[in-house]
Amino acid sequence: MKRLKRNERIAAFVKIICDEPNKIFSLNYFSELFGAAKSTVSEDIVIARRVMEQLNLGIIETIPGAAGGVRYRGITSAAENIKFLNMLVEKLTEPERIITGGFLYMADIIYDPSIAHRAGKVLASCFNRKDIHYVLTLETKGIPIALMTARAMGIPLVIARRDNRVTEGSAVNINYLSGSTGRIQTMSLSKRAIRKGAGVLIIDDFMKAGGTARGLINLVKEFEAKVEGIGVLITTTNPREKLVDNFIPLLYLEEVDEKNRNTVIYPNSRLTG
Amino acid sequence: MKRLKRNERIAAFVKIICDEPNKIFSLNYFSELFGAAKSTVSEDIVIARRVMEQLNLGIIETIPGAAGGVRYRGITSAAENIKFLNMLVEKLTEPERIITGGFLYMADIIYDPSIAHRAGKVLASCFNRKDIHYVLTLETKGIPIALMTARAMGIPLVIARRDNRVTEGSAVNINYLSGSTGRIQTMSLSKRAIRKGAGVLIIDDFMKAGGTARGLINLVKEFEAKVEGIGVLITTTNPREKLVDNFIPLLYLEEVDEKNRNTVIYPNSRLTG
Numbered sequence: 001m002k003r004l005k006r007n008e009r010i011a012a013f014v015k016i017i018c019d020e021p022n023k024i025f026s027l028n029y030f031s032e033l034f035g036a037a038k039s040t041v042s043e044d045i046v047i048a049r050r051v052m053e054q055l056n057l058g059i060i061e062t063i064p065g066a067a068g069g070v071r072y073r074g075i076t077s078a079a080e081n082i083k084f085l086n087m088l089v090e091k092l093t094e095p096e097r098i099i100t101g102g103f104l105y106m107a108d109i110i111y112d113p114s115i116a117h118r119a120g121k122v123l124a125s126c127f128n129r130k131d132i133h134y135v136l137t138l139e140t141k142g143i144p145i146a147l148m149t150a151r152a153m154g155i156p157l158v159i160a161r162r163d164n165r166v167t168e169g170s171a172v173n174i175n176y177l178s179g180s181t182g183r184i185q186t187m188s189l190s191k192r193a194i195r196k197g198a199g200v201l202i203i204d205d206f207m208k209a210g211g212t213a214r215g216l217i218n219l220v221k222e223f224e225a226k227v228e229g230i231g232v233l234i235t236t237t238n239p240r241e242k243l244v245d246n247f248i249p250l251l252y253l254e255e256v257d258e259k260n261r262n263t264v265i266y267p268n269s270r271l272t273g
Numbered sequence: 274m275k276r277l278k279r280n281e282r283i284a285a286f287v288k289i290i291c292d293e294p295n296k297i298f299s300l301n302y303f304s305e306l307f308g309a310a311k312s313t314v315s316e317d318i319v320i321a322r323r324v325m326e327q328l329n330l331g332i333i334e335t336i337p338g339a340a341g342g343v344r345y346r347g348i349t350s351a352a353e354n355i356k357f358l359n360m361l362v363e364k365l366t367e368p369e370r371i372i373t374g375g376f377l378y379m380a381d382i383i384y385d386p387s388i389a390h391r392a393g394k395v396l397a398s399c400f401n402r403k404d405i406h407y408v409l410t411l412e413t414k415g416i417p418i419a420l421m422t423a424r425a426m427g428i429p430l431v432i433a434r435r436d437n438r439v440t441e442g443s444a445v446n447i448n449y450l451s452g453s454t455g456r457i458q459t460m461s462l463s464k465r466a467i468r469k470g471a472g473v474l475i476i477d478d479f480m481k482a483g484g485t486a487r488g489l490i491n492l493v494k495e496f497e498a499k500v501e502g503i504g505v506l507i508t509t510t511n512p513r514e515k516l517v518d519n520f521i522p523l524l525y526l527e528e529v530d531e532k533n534r535n536t537v538i539y540p541n542s543r544l545t546g
Contacts, residue, residue, distance in 0.1 A: 169372035
């Protein structure tokens with residue numbers, strides 16, 4: 001291979017490291033890939049880190065020691081959060097989204113890969129801790145955002161199913177009370193999915209009463225694992241009392257006025273302050 | 274803002290453009306962001322493009338004309354496909370994955386954000402055409418790979434549900450014959466999800482007889498849209514005759530021998546040749 005110039009090494013370095021958020025790459029890896037001395041690679045990293053910070057594109061961290069190296073973390077800034085959440089508010093308040101029963105059509109938003117990616121980065125920034133080993137969601141609508149959160153954190157995604165599937169082997173099933181419908185429902189998760197003692201982050205698209213989140217917490221307990229956080233894209237302001245405490249929503253939904261075609265939704269000020 | 278050097282501009286350029294695959298950014302965007310002349314930005318792009326190609330990290334394309342600009346496409350090489358698909362084969366043939374009934378436990382693989390991302394890039398490379406406007410999947414297991422395919426192509430993801438949900442407004446429901454179970458099932462998709470005349474790429478994790486894919490084709494017809502391709506992570510070699518033609522699998526599953534704890538699975542040679 002032709003020897004790379006500094007310009008070229010930095011371009012490749014940024015691409016490779018941002019493609020696997022939170023993964024630690026050794027300096028040796030880049031030193032061999034580029035055919036350059038480790039000291040040269042270190043200088044490249046300093047340049048890349050400085051510009052990423054300056055332009056709010058995330059953080060490049062150097063981890064010292066034998067197992068050390070360098071990794072990328074997609075931390076979002078308050079300024080970026082404001083821009084993103086205001087864009088979501090604008091989309092979600094479009095009058096034509098209101099459907100019979102006072103629901104909001106939002107499949108096109110929550111399944112949009114670019115929006116899910118950005119929401120995942122914001123949620124990952126909120127829960128950026130070492131003791132979280134899995135992101136957990138209940139099928140279906142929360143999956144894109146949960147997947148992108150897991151990707152930004154560099155950890156696996158686990159999906160609980162609404163019924164038991166033969167293709168997932170022996171499973172833990174629990175019943176939970178859906179707070180919004182008042183009905184008892186079942187969720188199921190393969191016994192292999194979560195290891196004992198692990199830390200779990202619950203992610204979902206929407207929370208009303210919190211029944212699903214409460215059910216997921218009970219499910220995690222069955223695995224002798226620990227819920228370390230709960231994040232949702234949208235929560236309703238009513239009911240004020242939820243079945244779970246300590247969750248972080250990106251947006252608050254206050255009202256969907258079907259008659260006047262008016263929706264009141266606003267960003268979580270903790271993320272934009 | 275402090276004026277950026279070439280090194281720094283290239284680092285930021287690569288990060289920004291790779292974060293939104295297939296999105297066309299104008300030269301003006303970078304020229305303003307960096308406070309640099311368009312000719313300078315063009316020179317930066319040439320350097321970034323050359324190294325991306327040299328290291329097989331994807332393609333940076335310049336689109337001429339008034340609506341033109343520059344975009345990133347995550348095309349994968351045969352060499353990269355071989356490495357990735359062999360890694361999948363190695364994981365999928367682990368004897369402990371075989372569960373009662375001759376099924377393979379693969380939730381941890383298909384929900385892994387990094388694997389879904391790489392599978393999505395390979396599938397996006399297979400169907401890299403302008404006439405595809407949506408990626409469509411049926412819930413649940415195909416969602417992570419379908420989302421990552423849509424992200425790599427820079428287009429929306431659409432998820433058909435197994436039943437009709439009040440929160441998605443009026444919907445098109447169709448019945449389909451699940452070829453593997455022999456049972457009639459229902460799938461449902463909001464009328465707003467796909468626009469008339471659009472091109473649709475169907476993505477799923479697994480194909481046995483092809484009943485789900487056949488159902489999704491019929492669903493797309495109801496929207497007066499057109500199926501432009503079908504891609505799956507894994508297809509079984511048996512039955513040889515599927516209910517659909519012209520699909521691209523990444524892997525062929527020939528046998529799961531429950532008694533001898535042996536699985537035969539191999540990459541699609543069209544992708545590795």
